[in-house]
Amino acid sequence: MNEIQAIINIIDQKPFISFEQAATMRDLLMGESTYHYQVELLEEGNESAGFVVIRHSETQEDLATQKVIHERKDDPSLSSDKEKNEHFIKQPVNKVYHPALRTYFLYIPLAMVGVFLVFFAVELWMFTLSLLGLNGFPGWIDGLLLIIITQMMGGAWLVCLLSGVLLNYYGTALFIDRRGLTFKKGIITREVTNVRFDEIRTIGLRQGIFDRLLNIGTLEFASSGTDDVDIRFINVANPAGVKAEIEDIIELYRH
Numbered sequence: 001m002n003e004i005q006a007i008i009n010i011i012d013q014k015p016f017i018s019f020e021q022a023a024t025m026r027d028l029l030m031g032e033s034t035y036h037y038q039v040e041l042l043e044e045g046n047e048s049a050g051f052v053v054i055r056h057s058e059t060q061e062d063l064a065t066q067k068v069i070h071e072r073k074d075d076p077s078l079s080s081d082k083e084k085n086e087h088f089i090k091q092p093v094n095k096v097y098h099p100a101l102r103t104y105f106l107y108i109p110l111a112m113v114g115v116f117l118v119f120f121a122v123e124l125w126m127f128t129l130s131l132l133g134l135n136g137f138p139g140w141i142d143g144l145l146l147i148i149i150t151q152m153m154g155g156a157w158l159v160c161l162l163s164g165v166l167l168n169y170y171g172t173a174l175f176i177d178r179r180g181l182t183f184k185k186g187i188i189t190r191e192v193t194n195v196r197f198d199e200i201r202t203i204g205l206r207q208g209i210f211d212r213l214l215n216i217g218t219l220e221f222a223s224s225g226t227d228d229v230d231i232r233f234i235n236v237a238n239p240a241g242v243k244a245e246i247e248d249i250i251e252l253y254r255h
Contacts, residue, residue, distance in 0.1 A: 015050025022051035029053065095176040095249075100216045100237035104165050111161055117154025121147045174219075174233050176249060181221060183231040195230050197250045199223040205243050219243060 016022035022039040029037045040054050116124070125147060129136065137143035171187040180196035204220035211217050217239030221231040236242055 015052050017050055019051050022053055026053045029055070095245075097174040097176075097233070097236060097242060098169055099172055099235040100214070101169065102214055102237070103216055103235040104169075107161055107165060111158060114154045114158035114161065117157065118151050121150040121154070124150065172233075174231070176246065181231060181246075183221075183233060193231050195221060195223050200250060203243055203247060204229070205239055207239065215239075219246075 016025070019039060026037045026039050037053050037055050039051050041051055125137075125143070137146070167187055171190075172185050173183075175182040175184070180194060180199070183193045183195075185191045200221055201224040202220075202222045204222070205217055206220065207217040215238055216235050218232060218234045219236050219239055219242065220229045220233075222228070223230050
């Protein structure tokens with residue numbers, strides 16, 4: 001393991017006096033982070049200077065994966081590589097991918113329109129009337145009712161935007177298990193596509209300039225039985241990493 005950061009007591013900028021203090025900090029950091037931490041004794045010359053918390057480059061998930069692989073190799077009950085692989089692939093694999101939430105940041109200006117209509121309806125109408133050269137609403141117009149209607153329209157606009165984001169996010173998902181890929185799209189009307197691992201012919205990755213700035217992209221899965229793309233999953237966060245992860249799973253579970 002490559003040590004990349006030593007953490008000391010932030011109060012006095014010195015190593016922790018006791019192991020218990022350092023262990024408490026270690027447990028707190030591991031609970032709030034994906035990295036692996038451990039307590040080590042810091043020595044200056046031949047004397048102990050206290051304890052520090054070391055953060056390692058491997059994440060907790062990496063270490064868990066290494067442990068499973070190590071146990072697979074050292075299991076005496078598995079006499080051959082084939083049996084070891086068959087034992088390993090029995091481990092449950094259930095992954096779910098949704099579109100990246102950051103792709104919806106373009107909705108922010110639209111949402112601000114709804115916020116403005118709800119909270120600044122009076123100022124909006126006063127400004128509009130001033131542009132028309134009027135000091136107030138004409139007697140034949142119920143100004144209060146018009147303001148309420150404007151606020152209701154803004155609220156309805158916000159609800160529609162939020163509903164669209166939630167429906168698209170939770171209604172679009174790529175599921176991976178030991179059998180293969182399942183792509184589901186839609187909530188009210190749903191489209192479901194299943195592709196087994198041994199049917200997958202190619203996995204394509206498409207990214208434009210804007211996508212690369214946001215680190216999103218489109219993954220395309222084509223099976224050997226068709227000439228077209230079976231699954232097209234757009235707005236995937238970290239698409240290169242997801243593609244590599246899926247390829248590793250396919251290689252492991254392909255029969």
